[in-house]
Amino acid sequence: MKKLLSVLLATLMLLSVIGVSASASVYNNYYDQGVVDKNSQVVVAFDLNGGTLKTGAYVYDTSKSNFVWKDGGDISGKYIMLPRSEDTQRVGQFVRLPAINAPKGYQFDGWYCYFDSNKYASNADYKIPAGAAGEVIEFYA
Numbered sequence: 312m313k314k315l316l317s318v319l320l321a322t323l324m325l326l327s328v329i330g331v332s333a334s335a336s337v338y339n340n341y342y343d344q345g346v347v348d349k350n351s352q353v354v355v356a357f358d359l360n361g362g363t364l365k366t367g368a369y370v371y372d373t374s375k376s377n378f379v380w381k382d383g384g385d386i387s388g389k390y391i392m393l394p395r396s397e398d399t400q401r402v403g404q405f406v407r408l409p410a411i412n413a414p415k416g417y418q419f420d421g422w423y424c425y426f427d428s429n430k431y432a433s434n435a436d437y438k439i440p441a442g443a444a445g446e447v448i449e450f451y452a
Contacts, residue, residue, distance in 0.1 A: 338356065338391070338447040341354055341391075341393060342354075342445065346371065347393060347400075348394075348397060350445065351401050351402065352394050352397075352399075352400045352444065353400050353401075353402070353439055353443050353444065353445070353447070353448055354392070354400075354447045355392040355406055355437075355447075355448045355449075355450070356391050356392070356447055356448070357390040357392065357408075357409065357422070358388075358389055358449070358451045359386070359387055360414075360451060361414035361417070362387070362411040362412050362414055362419060363383060363387045363411060363412050364383035364390060364409050364410075364411055365409070365410040365412055366383045366410070367380055367381060367383050368383065368390065368409065369381075369395060370386065370391070371391070371393050378395055383409075383412075384412070390409070392406065400439065401439065401444075402439050402441055402443055402444050403438065403441070404438070404439055405436040405439070406439065407434060407436055407437075408422050408431055408432070408433055408434065408435050408436075408450065409433065409434075410433035410434050411433065411452055413452075421433060422435075422450040423450065423451045423452075424437070424448065425448075425449040425450070426440070426443065426446070426448045426449065427440065431450070
């Protein structure tokens, strides 16, 4: 029984590592394609946890290789904030954390940042920390 349990746990650990590396590769594609400068800019990702953005936002359309405006109600799942010019989303600059409409029966209390393990309010200005260039800063609602 112990061997079966250890094999099951090892399999689950292996699958979780594959899932993390797969999602990281999605973000790295933006660096590899030259959409984001790995030496000076960051990708900021928001897991909306079943909610939608309250306001519209620009999203990167990979099929057209450019940014398009989408209504906030149409943005769910993960919202990936990419710099729209070479002068934005650099270390030391600020990005505005979006507000979201929580799923029915829930309340949005703010953002948890995996990068620095802190909590932030919606519409707060988040300062991109030193040493973050080339990284993905992930927030969870």
